[in-house]
Amino acid sequence: MKNRKVIGLFLFLAFVVIYSFAAMLLAVHVLPDNKWAELAFYPIVGVVWIFPAMKIVRLMLPGDETE
Numbered sequence: 404m405k406n407r408k409v410i411g412l413f414l415f416l417a418f419v420v421i422y423s424f425a426a427m428l429l430a431v432h433v434l435p436d437n438k439w440a441e442l443a444f445y446p447i448v449g450v451v452w453i454f455p456a457m458k459i460v461r462l463m464l465p466g467d468e469t470e
Contacts, residue, residue, distance in 0.1 A: 410462075411460065430448075
């Protein structure tokens with residue numbers, strides 16, 4: 404169980420770093436110079452990371468609750 408938490412912690416940290424760099428690169432290279440596009444992009448990107456993060460946190464839970 405302790406190993407699950409440590410592995411989950413490193414997975415979560417790696418995911419957050421990679422996700423934030425990917426969001427930054429998308430914003431710099433793909434977004435047009437349009438404030439309305441930025442206004443839509445950042446809230447969406449700010450919420451979407453939660454769903455994969457929840458999966459990683461579920462992996463850290465004890466028992467067979469990893470459905």
